[in-house]
Amino acid sequence: MIKNQWYAVLPSKAVRQNRIVAAKRLNLELAFFRTESGALGCVADQCTHRGAALSKGVVKGECISCPFHALEFDATGACRFIPANGKASTQNIERYNVKHYPVREAHGIIYLWYGEEGKEIEELPFFPDELDESYAFSELEDHWNSHYSRCIENQLDVVHVPIVHYNTIGRGNKTLVNGPRVEYTDGVILTSANNETDQGQKPKPPAQCVIKPTYLKFRFPNIWLNHISDRVKVMIYFAPVDEENTVLYIRFYSKATGMRWLNQIIAQIGKPMNKVIERQDKRVVITQKPKVSSFRSGEKLLTGDGPILMYRKIRDEYQTKSAE
Ligand code: FES
Ligand SMILES: [Fe+2]
Structure with a gap:
């Protein structure tokens, strides 16, 4: 932690x-x-x-x-x-x-x-630029037998999408991973998937990719956002339980219409779909060993794992700093 x-x-x-x-x-x-x-x-x-x-x-x-x-x-x-x-x-x-x-x-x-009492930071981690009171949201809760670092990495993993979610959000067999481009500023990692169907072309290096309007944002220490559109978003906070367990709270945000009651219904409708996607991830992520991920784990990452590498690097920096 x-x-x-x-x-x-x-x-x-x-x-x-x-x-x-x-x-x-x-x-x-x-x-x-x-x-x-x-x-x-x-x-x-x-x-x-x-x-x-x-x-x-x-x-x-x-x-x-x-x-x-x-x-x-x-x-x-x-x-x-x-x-x-x-x-x-x-x-x-x-x-x-x-x-x-x-x-x-x-x-x-x-x-x-x-941490140390009396050293509390004023600002609470959230996504004020993306989410405000005009949204309606539904919230789904699930317990994973995984360390929160693995759960977070899964949400930054653009390589698994066409594999694990082949019949849901990863439909279309876009297995070739361009980039992705990854940016980091002040505790926030920003990236977006840029996958394509493999027709024998070489994947583009991260420098030739851009952050797309459908992007992923992670804010240390434990909240994540999927900016699907200006009106629809998914947000997850990963509550660390211990070294082997995490509770995920998945929120589906909508302001698809100008009517709050209808947005609330849409947010509720999004819930079962989120659950299907979440269960697809959970099935695999809970099997990962070791339970806790680390910058020095020796895992053999791919170029497409750039956002995960960034997460590990920054997490390591935070840990080193907080241990001083
Ligand atoms: S008051 Fe005796 S154990 Fe709490
Ligand atoms: Fe996933």
Whole structure:
């Protein structure tokens, strides 16, 4: 995992008011909760008293209460009340504080800060140039037994499209991979497929290819966009669970018409198709070994794997930097 980044980890709607949700993310067992006032909190899902899972407790006003002996913790993880000691005893209560994790919300997504507290970046990763409130979207969720690096690479893989998706988005047997051209600026990888039917011609080198209007964009650390047209887009956030598991949240965005209700229907119609495509990918990606991809893995990449190589290189740079 790359440190000191905001990771998109859960849909906002997964954590309802007065509810606590257990979720493993970034190798951490976490309890996400929304208090009575609607404030979002995230703490380690392990009580400091005797280790019970706080996610099995309940929300009490602006705190959560442990299911075992009812110690109460607020959204910053601070211990506020120990029933066994009584209301009058607050001495050294901070000794029971649980580890808390900064969380923020935008675009219906919960972002978790993974790294040093106090070093939070202001901006949350998203695609403000491509997606705004005028779009309607549907969201599909699926669990893959793969590390998130492999899931992301799959979405940057223009070589697999005519093979894995031969009867869906890769129809037409365009197996010859020109380029592709790959650009990188400020945490964003940009590329587009430029495949052709193999009629004996040589593939064009990346320098002779352009970024097409139908492009792919990846923003570190874990969100991706397929710009299908100015009115239709697919966005995925890859929530890292641990070294071998990822939850994918796939959104189909539409503003194909001027009517929001109709766009909503179109977004819903796009969902089953996305599911078919996603299952085609999943079947293969979960078999990849080793589970975690790496810049120094020794895998024998093709010229067409340029976007994957770029992802590995930049990820490696981020990792080196965050380890310093
Ligand atoms: S284990 Fe949580 S209050 Fe005792
Ligand atoms: Fe795919």
